[in-house]
Amino acid sequence: LLTEAQRDRLEVVLVSPRNPLNIGAAARAMANFGFPRLTVVAPYAPHWQEAQSAVGAEALLINAQQTESLAEALARCTLVLGTGTLTYRKPEQRVVSLPDLAPLVHAELARGGRAALVFGPEKHGLTREDLSYCHLLVEIPTSAQQPSMNLGQAVAVCLYELGTHGFAADHTQASGSAAAIASASDHEPGAAAQRGAAAERLERLAGVVEQAMVAAEYSPAAMREANRHDLRLLLRRLAPTDRDARRILGLFRRILWRLER
């Protein structure tokens, strides 16, 4: 099963949760399955304080990290997993069914990477902008009649799956489709070299590429927002290793320097 150090590198990220009971339930599920790292992005302050000061609140809830933006919450993460209902939205990322997820996450954690499971607000879930930070979307196989899960229950089901399922046997089965993201075997000596680039490096890379696009007058200014979105998605699809991301960053810095002279 996952080591303590590996569990410590899987973060649960709640984006603007509203209901204090849901926040408490998410923290409870994390304690149940032994995942200690919780980050909350831009919570509604009164409800967040209520959840933290509730009788019997989990220690991990009281010690949770709080950030203003999702990008900040994900800065150190090398594999970002978005959750939510896909019924009303055509996903722009690869979708993985929850029963197939564990091998991908375990491989990334085994090679020293840091994974994040991102949950959106109760009402409308993650926005298209939020999802553009995700490498993969996780689909919990639910009934077509009632596809949308309660937040606390969705966290419980995901952590149960990741904490309990999908080792050895499943790994080989999933590796075909996992390609770039989870191609390294768990105990390979050069595992660190296969680790994904952290979100902050991908963002830095995206920033430099965008500057290069502007400098090269790649497209009209009106297209800049759409391009930024597409670029973010492209980098998650490519899922470069940290080493490769640094190489590409170096190249674009050089290109940018040239373009701006």
Added chain:
Amino acid sequence: LLTEAQRDRLEVVLVSPRNPLNIGAAARAMANFGFPRLTVVAPYAPHWQEAQSAVGAEALLINAQQTESLAEALARCTLVLGTGTLTYRKPEQRVVSLPDLAPLVHAELARGGRAALVFGPEKHGLTREDLSYCHLLVEIPTSAQQPSMNLGQAVAVCLYELGTHGFAADHTQASGSAAAIASASDHEPGAAAQRGAAAERLERLAGVVEQAMVAAEYSPAAMREANRHDLRLLLRRLAPTDRDARRILGLFRRILWRLER
């Protein structure tokens, strides 16, 4: 995956639930994973009515069956699964870890049996008496620091597992240890003959055996309660098929008739 008819033969049984939000969450998880049969045993009336009349309550909650006793709720069930935290209690039944449970349940449903997942009250869980109606105890693998799950989340995790995991491949793996309870393959022609006896038949059998014990002056009257408990457990361990249970019942009726002459 499970057919609609099979899902319809898996019952979720909540024994004396207290919190209306937990009842609603349990029903939500059932709707999410497509299991429509809910039974509530001896609920606290005001909270039960509050849960049923909540805005957005699931149809299956409004249509739930209500009974006074657990025995009544389980009458037609051929495989009864108890849930709860085992940390403080030495179980008297075989314990199955949730990731290993699905093949046993699927096999019983495939041969036309009816399974029940039984959840106790939030505070103290199922009693020893409640558990004596169970063939197996299900253990959700949780952290030793926080083993006790929230009711709604426990229901979600169990139904996720049963609705999603453990087909074909897992079946062969588990069949060795499943022995009497799940020995038949799913598509065997004589599957119905392998189906377990329903709880009401086991109770009738236990009643006749107990009468025979009394008639035979098997033990002092002071032992009668303890014997009844042990007998109930014994019959679940034996897990006779319905046909065998009828045979044994016939034998004990004959014995009793002889003893009482």
